[in-house]
Amino acid sequence: MNISIIGGTGTIGSHVVRTLAERGHAPLALARSEAAAQAVRDLGGVPHTGSLDDPETIRHLVAEAHAVLLLTGNGPDQVRHECGAIDAVAATSKATIVKVSVPGAAADSPFEIGKVHHTIEEHLRASGLDHSVVRPGWLMQNIALVTGGIRDRDELALPIGEGAVAAIDARDVALVCALLLEDPTGAAGTDHMLIGAADITGTSMAAALSSGAGRPIAFRDSTLDEFSATLLASGVPEAAVGDLGMLYDVIIRHGFLAGASNAAPDLTAQPARTFEDFATAHRDWFTRS
Ligand SMILES: NC(=O)c1ccc[n+]([C@@H]2O[C@H](COP(=O)([O-])OP(=O)(O)OC[C@H]3O[C@@H](n4cnc5c(N)ncnc54)[C@H](OP(=O)(O)O)[C@@H]3O)[C@@H](O)[C@H]2O)c1
Structure with missing residues (x-):
């Protein structure tokens, strides 16, 4: 076909x-x-x-x-x-x-x-x-937006507090x-x-990234201004920055994207990939050159 x-x-x-x-x-x-x-x-x-x-x-x-x-x-x-x-x-x-x-x-x-x-x-x-x-729902690969901070400062900086999100690979x-x-x-x-099959937070993402990268990576709750500047620097169109800021600083921060679902595994008959799977498969993104 x-x-x-x-x-x-x-x-x-x-x-x-x-x-x-x-x-x-x-x-x-x-x-x-x-x-x-x-x-x-x-x-x-x-x-x-x-x-x-x-x-x-x-x-x-x-x-x-x-x-x-x-x-x-x-x-x-x-x-x-x-x-x-x-x-x-x-x-x-x-x-x-x-x-x-x-x-x-x-x-x-x-x-x-x-x-x-x-x-x-x-x-x-x-x-x-x-x-x-x-x-x-929220893609694990969205971490690509902040890999600079992970590589340069060993920190995952996102404006989400301890808000949980059901992330999908x-x-x-x-x-x-x-x-x-x-x-x-x-x-x-x-x-x-x-929607992803498990709720994760910035802290649990950082723990998985630490295992994947083989060095400690800490989560930091960043400000909306700092996050917006990071988005612009990474090439996100200016018109999309406001939406993304609201998504992270309001929606994820307050837990509105939590609530895991088995929709993908039910359709694919395969277990959902975990954030640990993601971090291991994408360790190149977090490795210092
Ligand atoms: N990220 C999330 O969490 C999320 C969640 C749910 C839904 N979505 C939706 O998913 C979609 C984005 O998916 P994505 O993140 O995979 O997108 P992406 O990485 O930005 O990829 C966009 C694709 O469109 C191509 N493209 C753009 N303009 C083109 C043009 N003029 N001619 C030919 N190709 C062109 C790009 O080609 P090049 O490689 O040449 O640039 C690329 O292949 C959006 O509609 C978004 O709203 C995203």
């Missing part, structure tokens, strides 16, 4: 490409640079060179597909890019779409990103295409996406809230 991937070089999508390749597929993945094309090849996929800004590229990407992963990063072009891709599928293959969204996407979401995903989901519903929606999200893409008929009409 033909599977096309949009966002296959990102945090979740790269694992979707790798997982599909491991399961015997050769997914066709959009790549907007030669480096991205090589990354797709290294993951076991087939690169399709071009940008989401080029409608003809996207038409060719999806024209022969049976299933399409729809995922783009948060940014000012997200609605235009994702709605354009939906239109391209509707005009060509009419493939089943697996869309990566967020929990609580709604017109009146307090988060801009929740409104953005809601707009895209409305467009998807209106297209009449078969589709499913995957809503990952992007690799578990990717496996769910891969299973849905493999079974486009069964996937149609489904909606999956993928």
Whole structure:
């Protein structure tokens, strides 16, 4: 079967490409640079060179597909890019779409990103295409935002106090996406809230990171200003910084993202990866050069 991937070089999508390749597929993945094309090849996929800004590229990407992963990063072009891709599928293959969204996407979401995903989901519903929606909770890989402090100062600095969060590994999200893409008929009409299987805190994350890195790493409750500056320095678009600050300093700090769920293991029939698994697998991120 033909599977096309949009966002296959990102945090979740790269694992979707790798997982599909491991399961015997050769997914066709959009790549907007030669480096991205090589990354797709290294993951076991087939690169399709071009940008989401080029409608003809996207038409060719999806024209022969049976299933399409729809995922783009948060940014000012997200609605235009994702709605354009939906239109391209509707005009060509009419493939089943697996869309990566967020929990609580709604017109009146307090988060801009929740409104953005809601707009895209409305467009998807209106297209009449078969589709499913995957809503990952807080990803363990979000630690990438603060790896500089871990490497340079042996500290995990996040504005979350002792707030707990049910974190999920992007690799578990990717496996769910891969299973849905493999079974486009069964996937149609489904909606999956993928909250992590264990509640963790900054202190317990730091303990796991210490084991993974082989040296003590301490948790520090940082200020919102400091966290915002770190986000900007790591390339997060300015428009997304406010949302992320509220997510950490209000929502996670006050425990609103706690409440573990077995949704992913129930779908994949595999145990959920723990934060210890994550820290061990990503020890390179925390190692000093
Ligand atoms: N992080 C979380 O905790 C979380 C939780 C739930 C849901 N989500 C949602 O998941 C999505 C983000 O997933 P992610 O973290 O995997 O994203 P990501 O790492 O930012 O990846 C974005 C992907 O989109 C591609 N892309 C962006 N603009 C493009 C263009 N003009 N042409 C071609 N490709 C383009 C990027 O390609 P390049 O590699 O070339 O940049 C990359 O492959 C967002 O919609 C977010 O709201 C995130």
